[in-house]
Amino acid sequence: MEPQRExxxxxxxxxxxxxxxxxxxxxxxxQSGLEVCEADSGAQALExxxxxxxxxxxxxVIMPGLDGFATCAKLRGSVGGGRVPILIMTGLDDAESxxxxxxxxxxxxxxKPLNPMILSYRVRYMLRGSHxxxxxxxxxxxxxxxxRIAKIGNWxxxxxxxxxxxxxxxxRLMGIRSQDFAGTFDAFIQLVHAExxxxxxEALKRILSERVPCDIDHRLVLPNGADFTVNxxxxxxxxxxxxxxxxxxxxxxxxxxxxxxxxxxxxxxxDSLTGLPNRVLFKDRLTQALLHARRYRTTLATLFLDLDRxxxxxxxxxHNVGDLLLKSVADRLAESVRHSDSVSRSxxxxxxxxxxxxxxxxxxxxxxxxxxxHDAGKVARRIVEAMAKPFSIEGNEIFVTVSVGIAIFPVxxxxxxxxxxNADSAMYHAKEEGRNNFQFYSNTLNAAANERLILExxxxxxxxxxxxxxxxxxxxxxxxxxIIGAEALVxxxxxxxxxxxxADFLLAAMxxxxxxxxxEWVLRTACRHNQTWQQRGKMPxxxxxxxxxxxxxxxxxxxxxxxxxxxxxxxxACLELELTESIAMRNVDASIVMLTTLxxxxxxxxxxxxxxxxxxxxxxQRLPINSVKIDQSFIQDILTQAxxxxxxxxxxxxxxxxxxxxxxxxVEQEAQRTLLLEQGCDQAQGYLFGRPMPADAxxxxxxxxxxxxxx
Amino acid sequence: MRPCVxxxxxxxxxxxxxxxxxxxxxxxxxxRLIDQxxxxxxxxxxxxxxxxxxxxxxxxxxxxxxxxxxxxxMGASMFAELCHELEALGRAATFVRVPDVLSQLEAxxxxxxxxxxxxxxxxxxxxxxxxxxxxxxx
Numbered sequence: 001m002e003p004q005r006e007x008x009x010x011x012x013x014x015x016x017x018x019x020x021x022x023x024x025x026x027x028x029x030x031q032s033g034l035e036v037c038e039a040d041s042g043a044q045a046l047e048x049x050x051x052x053x054x055x056x057x058x059x060x061v062i063m064p065g066l067d068g069f070a071t072c073a074k075l076r077g078s079v080g081g082g083r084v085p086i087l088i089m090t091g092l093d094d095a096e097s098x099x100x101x102x103x104x105x106x107x108x109x110x111x112k113p114l115n116p117m118i119l120s121y122r123v124r125y126m127l128r129g130s131h132x133x134x135x136x137x138x139x140x141x142x143x144x145x146x147x148r149i150a151k152i153g154n155w156x157x158x159x160x161x162x163x164x165x166x167x168x169x170x171x172r173l174m175g176i177r178s179q180d181f182a183g184t185f186d187a188f189i190q191l192v193h194a195e196x197x198x199x200x201x202e203a204l205k206r207i208l209s210e211r212v213p214c215d216i217d218h219r220l221v222l223p224n225g226a227d228f229t230v231n232x233x234x235x236x237x238x239x240x241x242x243x244x245x246x247x248x249x250x251x252x253x254x255x256x257x258x259x260x261x262x263x264x265x266x267x268x269x270x271d272s273l274t275g276l277p278n279r280v281l282f283k284d285r286l287t288q289a290l291l292h293a294r295r296y297r298t299t300l301a302t303l304f305l306d307l308d309r310x311x312x313x314x315x316x317x318x319h320n321v322g323d324l325l326l327k328s329v330a331d332r333l334a335e336s337v338r339h340s341d342s343v344s345r346s347x348x349x350x351x352x353x354x355x356x357x358x359x360x361x362x363x364x365x366x367x368x369x370x371x372x373x374h375d376a377g378k379v380a381r382r383i384v385e386a387m388a389k390p391f392s393i394e395g396n397e398i399f400v401t402v403s404v405g406i407a408i409f410p411v412x413x414x415x416x417x418x419x420x421x422n423a424d425s426a427m428y429h430a431k432e433e434g435r436n437n438f439q440f441y442s443n444t445l446n447a448a449a450n451e452r453l454i455l456e457x458x459x460x461x462x463x464x465x466x467x468x469x470x471x472x473x474x475x476x477x478x479x480x481x482x483i484i485g486a487e488a489l490v491x492x493x494x495x496x497x498x499x500x501x502x503a504d505f506l507l508a509a510m511x512x513x514x515x516x517x518x519x520e521w522v523l524r525t526a527c528r529h530n531q532t533w534q535q536r537g538k539m540p541x542x543x544x545x546x547x548x549x550x551x552x553x554x555x556x557x558x559x560x561x562x563x564x565x566x567x568x569x570x571x572x573a574c575l576e577l578e579l580t581e582s583i584a585m586r587n588v589d590a591s592i593v594m595l596t597t598l599x600x601x602x603x604x605x606x607x608x609x610x611x612x613x614x615x616x617x618x619x620x621q622r623l624p625i626n627s628v629k630i631d632q633s634f635i636q637d638i639l640t641q642a643x644x645x646x647x648x649x650x651x652x653x654x655x656x657x658x659x660x661x662x663x664x665x666x667v668e669q670e671a672q673r674t675l676l677l678e679q680g681c682d683q684a685q686g687y688l689f690g691r692p693m694p695a696d697a698x699x700x701x702x703x704x705x706x707x708x709x710x711x
Numbered sequence: 712m713r714p715c716v717x718x719x720x721x722x723x724x725x726x727x728x729x730x731x732x733x734x735x736x737x738x739x740x741x742x743r744l745i746d747q748x749x750x751x752x753x754x755x756x757x758x759x760x761x762x763x764x765x766x767x768x769x770x771x772x773x774x775x776x777x778x779x780x781x782x783x784x785m786g787a788s789m790f791a792e793l794c795h796e797l798e799a800l801g802r803a804a805t806f807v808r809v810p811d812v813l814s815q816l817e818a819x820x821x822x823x824x825x826x827x828x829x830x831x832x833x834x835x836x837x838x839x840x841x842x843x844x845x846x847x848x849x
Contacts, residue, residue, distance in 0.1 A: 020747045020781040027732045027740060062776060091779075113725070113783030113791075116732055 010127050011035045013054035015045040015071065016089070017063040021114070025058055028116035032124055042066025046074055049081065056127055057086045058119075059106075061097055069097075069104045076105035083133065085126040089114065144169065151253035157185055157234075158246045159208060164188045173230070173253050175222040193219035193227050200232065207236050207247050217254065228255040271357040273323055274330035282356030282364055286416045289354075289368045293409055301376035303365040304405040304423035305333070305383065308435040310361035317396060324393045325400065330357060336386035337365055337379060364423070373408055373440075377449040378511070380404045380438035388436065401436035403427050412441040455508050458494070463517045467493050470525045472543070472698035474690040475663065478677045483701055485542035485576070487685060488526040489692045490518060510550070519551040524564045527575060529695045531568040538702040542604060544576040549583045553590070558597060565601070572602030578629065580608050581620075588619050599624045606663070611651060621658060627683075628655050632666020635686070639671055649679050656680065725786025748785050752778055759797065763809050771809070772801025 012034045014025045019040070026036040037052050039045035043066050049057065057075060061068035068088060075081040088101040088109040098109050110122055144167075147153065153170020157163070164185045171178045174191050181187060192200050196218035203214040213235040219227040234249025269281035277285070286302065293300045307329065314322035337353050354366040365383070367376055387402040405426025413419045426441040433439060440446045462468065472486035492500040509515040526543045534540050551557055565572055577598060584591045584607065595605055607620070610628040634648050648664075655662045664676050667686030676684060690701070726741065733740045755774050762771035775797035782791035796812050 016780075018751070018777065018780050020744060020751060020784060023744060023747060024729070024732070024784055031732060031734065060780075064773065112780055113786075116728055 007035075009033055009035045010055040011037060011052060012123065013037050013039060013045060013048055013052065013057045015039045015042065015057065015063075015068070016060035017041060018060070021060065021089075021112075024114060024116060025119065028114075028120045029058075029123060032120040034123070034127075042068070042071035042074075045071055046078065049075060049078065049084075053080060055084065055130065056123060057084060058123065059086055059088050061088060061090045061094075061101065069100055072101065072104040072106055083130065083137075085130045087123060087126060148172075152250050153252075154248070154250045155188070156246050156248045157188075157204070159185075162186070170251055173251065174220055175224070191220050193221050195219075203232075204234065204247065207234060211236060214249070217258075220251075228253060229258045230254060274327050274357050276330050276334075276363070277354065277356040279356065279358045282354070282358070282366070283416050283420075285354050285356075286366055286419065289366060290409060290414070290416065290419075293368065294414075298368065299370040299373060300409045301365075301367040301370055301373070301379075302407045302409075302419040302423045303367070303376065303380055303383070303438075304407075304420070304427040305363040305365065305402050306427050306431070307361040307387075308401040308403055308431070310400065313398060313400065317393075317398070321393050321396060321398075325391055325398060326357070326361065328391050328393065329361075329387065329400070329402075330355070330363070332386050332391075333363055333365070333383060336382045337367075339382075364420070370408075372507075373411075373445055374449065374452055374507075376406050376408065377438065377440065377445075377452070380406055384436060384438055403430035403435050404438035405430055405441065406438060406445075407441045408445065411445075452508065455505065456512050459492075459505055459508055459512060459514055462492055462494075463514050463521070466521065467495070468518060468521060468525075469493055469499075469694070470522055470529065471692035471694060472529075473685055473692040474698065474701060475544070475683055475685045476689045478673065478681055478684050483539075483541065483689075483703075484683060485544065486698055487544045487578070487692075488522055488546075490522045510548075513550065515548050516550045516554055516556070519546070519548050520556065520560050522546075523560060524567075527564040527568045527570045529699075530574055531570040533699045533702060534570075534574075536699070537704045538699060539705045540571065540574055541702060542574050542576050544578050544606065546608065547577050547579045547583070549586070552579055552583050552594065553586065557594070558601075561598065561601065561603060565603075573604060576604035576606055576626070578606050578608040581610065581612075584623060585619060588622070592622055592624070595624050609665075611647065617654070625660065627661035627663055629663045629665050629685075630681075632686070635664050635666045635672055635676075636668075638675060639669070645675070645679075648676070648681075652679050652681055722786035722788060725784065729785075744785065748781055751781060759813070762801070763806065763813060766806050768801050768804035768806075770801075772798045775801055 010033075012025075012029050014022050014029070014036055015038075016022050016025070017040050022038045022040070026038065029036050034056075037048055037054065039048050041063055045057070045059070046066075048054075059068045059071060063071075066074075068090075072086055072088065075084070075086060085107040086105065088098075088106040089112055090097045090101065090109055091112055101109055107126060108122065110119055147167065147169040151169075151173060153173045154167045155170055156165045162185045164183055164187065166174070166178070166181055166183075166188070168178055171181055174181075176191075189197055189201060199216065200218050203216050206212050207214050213233070215231070215233045217229055217231050219229050221227045230251040231254045232249060232251050234247050236247050237245055239245045269278060269284075270276065271278045289300055292298070310322070310325075313325060333355060337355065352368045356364045356366075358364055365379070367379060370376060383404060384402055387400060391398045391400060405423045405428065407413055407419045407423035407426060409419060412422045422441040426439045429441075430437050430439040440449060469491050471489045471491055473489060474483050475485045475487065476482060477484050490502060492505055494500050506515070509518055523545045526545050530541070530543045547557065551560075561575070561577075564570075565575065584595075599605060604627070605623075605625040606627040606629055607623070607625055608629050609631045611634055612631045628651070630648060630651055634651075638645055638648055652662050661682045662680075663683040663685060664672075664681050665685050667673055667676065667684045667688045669688060672686075673684060673688060690698075729741050729744060755778050758770060758774040761767075762774055775794045778794040779791050779798065782788075782794060793812055793815055797809065800806070800809050800812065
């Protein structure tokens with residue numbers, strides 16, 4: 001039976017064997033607005049308590065049968081008797097009874113002889129207390145229920161004692177039993193995810209220092225290691241002097257909300273079929289990329305892809321196969337862009353590409369920080385080639401091609417919409433051009449791309465047919481003025497375009513990887529020429545050959561050098577290998593090993609373009625080189641500007657202190673020669689002494705040292 | 712049997728406290744209490760004498776105790792004190808002094824003071840147990 005809580009007046013049970021006392025108590029309480037029921041013994045009181053459910057019990061101590069103490073104890077143990085206020089009536093001189101009464105669960109006592117007024121005040125006071133306690137318990141129960149439903153735990157932190165009280169619900173959220181929680185601030189912080197700990201700590205301490213309420217999301221870690229997100233809100237409760245007494249707060253489990261937010265984000269920004277970003281996210285990324293490109297004056301490309309005749313596949317093989325094909329296309333697209341050299345090499349850390357599916361069979365690719373426009377064409381070509389391989393979908397071998405349009409920022413547009421629109425129209429152009437190809441929006445770029453494609457093809461043939469020639473530019477000893485050697489320089493004898501300088505084909509050679517083959521060919525040819533000249537009785541000279549990054553850091557250089565020397569019989573000291581600082585510095589330890597090995601073979605080594613790149617003197621000291629070559633930019637300005645002369649002087653002094661010879665490149669005027677001589681420079685090269693020239697012309701400059709044996 | 716008369720001094724403050732509980736239009740509460748007090752004290756006088764005669768210690772203290780609360784309530788302090796003494800004797804089971812104390816109770820009965828008089832700020836009512844007499848004093 002539920003206690004009868006909703007009665008008009010509170011009900012008092014008066015228990016006394018003396019009728020007169022019961023009469024007085026009844027009269028006093030009724031006047032206070034209570035209803036009264038009476039029992040003349042403990043046994044009757046227990047019976048009546050169970051049926052009438054009084055709100056308060058006024059109980060005499062000494063009664064025949066069950067006395068007041070026993071009755072009190074039994075009431076406390078009975079249903080609904082745990083919290084009912086019990087007032088014990090006892091004699092004034094009876095301190096022992098009073099103590100005993102409290103032990104048996106009495107709420108309060110009143111002494112006999114009774115003062116009716118005091119009795120009624122006390123009873124009303126006790127009822128108020130009991131009512132407040134009931135309301136509090138109910139309120140706490142409601143709060144606890146509300147917190148459990150809302151997954152909110154509350155807590156209080158006393159900064160002065162570091163005590164941290166966590167509610168039952170918070171403990172439940174944190175996955176620990178209340179009694180296992182240490183109850184300190186540190187114990188709480190330990191349950192916060194390690195990555196969030198500093199942030200939470202700081203936010204909570206700022207409540208005290210700056211009186212800013214805290215409202216942050218952070219993770220809590222459960223004993224099993226899993227984590228979940230809570231929203232932590234807290235503020236300080238100040239005393240009258242505005243000194244913080246405590247910080248009270250709540251922690252609400254919002255992991256479901258977070259998950260929903262992520263799900264909503266995924267639905268809003270990603271294509272559910274392929275998992276690629278959708279149009280919205282792509283435009284957002286393009287907007288960001290444009291801001292960046294404008295600020296840093298970089299180039300970016302928007303590629304617009306459309307599968308050729310996708311509708312036919314959808315109509316004949318069904319939508320299911322069509323969907324699977326789109327997924328495979330997305331995978332292949334991502335793979336081909338990611339593995340594109342030009343994309344991965346220019347920026348090391350941040351991704352500089354992004355894809356999206358705009359809808360249907362349309363895809364887009366964003367390429368940022370392009371080194372040159374041509375790189376966008378290379379990526380496009382790679383995509384076209386990748387798609388051309390057959391797809392195997394549910395037992396069907398499907399051939400699908402793609403048409404790609406490219407719009408470049410800033411030349412083809414400087415807004416998201418303009419770039420997308422122009423890339424789209426370039427894609428239509430690709431369709432008109434017979435599909436399965438890519439087109440730039442700008443015709444100039446199309447022409448350039450086309451030209452580059454042709455050049456690369458021709459270069460491949462040139463390597464096969466050895467269409468290259470080696471030119472030599474003399475190097476002289478500044479003190480004697482005598483010729484001491486030459487730098488070997490490659491030229492391409494193009495069948496239609498005539499003699500081409502490296503500037504015309506170097507980028508293409510690097511992109512195609514043909515540079516290494518060309519370098520090797522030059523090295524072998526230079527050794528052969530040099531040996532031939534010596535055999536003809538010419539004065540032995542040293543020929544410098546440039547070593548590209550690809551050759552130096554590849555694994556063929558040593559064998560190529562050894563082979564060239566052994567095949568020609570050339571003295572190793574007549575071959576010098578030149579490499580730039582940046583090549584040597586790329587992997588210093590490997591470079592030192594390589595250079596040391598070459599030096600052991602007797603080959604001379606020099607650093608080219610010295611002073612233009614990143615220099616580290618400590619590394620330079622460790623490199624087993626013979627000479628440095630001062631870049632021609634310093635020499636050109638040596639007479640006109642104040643600065644280069646001291647720099648050149650410093651380079652010379654530094655090189656000499658490391659026992660290195662110094663060669664000045666690009667010497668064109670007599671005054672430069674004089675100045676360099678004054679500064680102690682050892683050698684020079686430049687138009688003043690001779691332009692790059694064919695082998696025979698150079699050989700003619702070399703003096704004969706002795707006549708060949710007659711006969 | 713002669714009428715059982717118990718001389719009782721009801722102190723004014725106790726009577727005032729009881730009168731403060733009187734509500735308009737309700738039966739005289741003090742009168743009802745006095746009726747009850749007279750009835751119960753008469754009722755308990757017999758067991759006291761009987762317990763003494765049979766030297767029943769438990770019956771003695773319980774009968775004596777039963778009169779203390781109501782006597783105190785009614786402001787009959789001296790009477791209450793004597794009952795208290797009897798209770799203590801009963802609890803100690805020493806009957807030696809019981810006749811002595813009981814005789815004091817009896818003595819107050821024999822004084823039979825009638826009337827009302829003012830003495831050191833205390834209103835004293837003395838009455839015998841006859842209904843008509845009691846009414847006169849109230």
